[in-house]
Amino acid sequence: MTSIQTETLKVNDVNLTLRRAGEGETLLLLHGANGSASWLPVFEKLSKEFHVILPDHPGFGDTAPPEWMDNISDMAYFYLDVIDTLGLDNFHLAGHSMGGWMAAEIGVRDGHRIKSLTLVSAAGIWVKGTPMGDLFAWSPQETTHQVFAQKSVIDQMLALQPSDEELEDALKNRQMAARLCWAPRLHNPDLRKWLHRLKMPTLILWGDSDGIFPEPYAHAYHELIPGSQLEVYKNCGHVPMLEARDDFLDRLTAFTQGVS
């Protein structure tokens, strides 16, 4: 088993908690509004091929938020500082959901060190006439049904009995997600003007049954990012790392290694 190290990286006034494992080219993973848990199903496998870094964003998990962190633009500039601090060059970047939005915002600001970009079920744009799901208005049960597509996964998720600590973490993540993404809801109206600046090889991965960002969002991203590749998984919801795990791993690994 690969050993996963947790460490703290001081970036400006933030003590950033991050997980790190593996060797080789660096793959920086950005998690979504629900915290780093979404990447965990594939983290270990990915660390066999890459040097994987998975931070807890400020305000999520074990990283306390600085007062000034108000929006995804702040997050994007913050991560450019993280990339500088880590000394990353020619690295791969992959983001899920809100983390996908952050990855796109980072890429349009300064893409020259990013060797490849993968957007998974990414927030960041609005598709007119196709409303996003309202995750802030859903009950926990409703959320499970909207986020996952497969009955076995839904049943498994509904049966979970989170501890008080886990509940408090979830509340904390949700609060920070609201701070960053409530309005405009989970997107930046200006982002689509600049997605053409993503000139690095880009892969878009999506589930066809995503209740938060329905499939047309995947196609919209695909059209807005010149030369991007798109794969949509059948009977898969918002977390392909879980519901299409093997295909997802194969595709992400092959794509990332292919550009190496």
Place this chain on the structure above:
Amino acid sequence: MDFFFFNLMPYGALDLDYDKKFASANLLLPNSYYDPEEGHKLYTRYLDELEYADELGFDGVCVNEHHQTAYGLMPTPGVIAGALARNTKNAKVCVLGRALPLVNNPLMIAEEFAMIDNITKGRFVAGFVRGLGVEYHAMGINPAFSLERFHEAHDLIIRAWTETGPFAFEGKHYHLQYVNLWPRPFSKPHPEVWIPSQGSEETIRWAAHPDRKYTYLNVYSPFSAVETFMSMYRQICEEEYGYKAEDRQLGLAVPIYVGETDEIAAKEARPHIEAFFNKFLRIPNELLLPPGYATIKSLKAIALAKREMLGGGKTMERMNDLGMFICGSADTVRSRLEEFQDRVGLGHMCTILQFGTLPHELTKKNMELFASEVMPHFEGRLRQQQSQAAE
């Protein structure tokens, strides 16, 4: 203790079976349930009731703000307050309150309130609230910035009311090059401010501050919780701020029904108060407490205090026992209110004498009995601190 008449202006014609299809009378209930013919009748009737309260000698008439809900038909309370400004003579006109963070330019609230204050010659109370959590869904405002926006908007309004303009207001959420209010408020230094709240400690501490000494108005909590919040207010004043809070700094809003006897009161009030609690006030937690609306500590405290409030299946008896509804003969209601006054030292009692589906005739009777049989009893009555309270 003085008495105010609060009308929430619910859509009393609501089809109460709506909850077979929809989870809440707030936000998600289609407005096809609203019939403008009924709406017109209700607005007319509710305005009549508010004006009648002035005739009956209530010290004030109160309205408030809610959005996209059958619970209250006053998204813009200034419209109602404007009508009352002309048609009432003695009662204070109270907007309890306006939800400051929900607007993108609070100067408009400063202007609107200054107008009412001028028209009424200072017979006006300004209530400032953050709005229910569900209203951050309804108005698309980020709940995580609610508190920051509330404080900034408040500072802007008070400065606009008290400082000579034009001046610039430099905030994070509100940034205005020109603040120069026309009209200036009639009241000096500015209209009386009340803070209706659900009992967050941060709010109590802020309202009690010697620079403000705002009236803290508790809404919809079991009386045991009210007692805790009011003691907290007094304690903060004494221990942190070094002054003794006056009774006028504490108020309570509560639905009340007075009948000829306890039995008649219970029989007449039951369907309407149960509709009020179980149908009009039905809000799922996800909508009521959006993320960021309160600190995690407060979220937990509110959730505990409100657990009684926002689920379904509440009986009148239970609400009565908790002190969230006061019902009975004039004698019963008097002794209940005496107990409230004595236990916490209330300065203001905002009576909600129309609730849910309560029709006009019963509302009118309730108001008349309250005004003639209950109110006079409290004229000049001071808080009696019972010896057992110290035990």
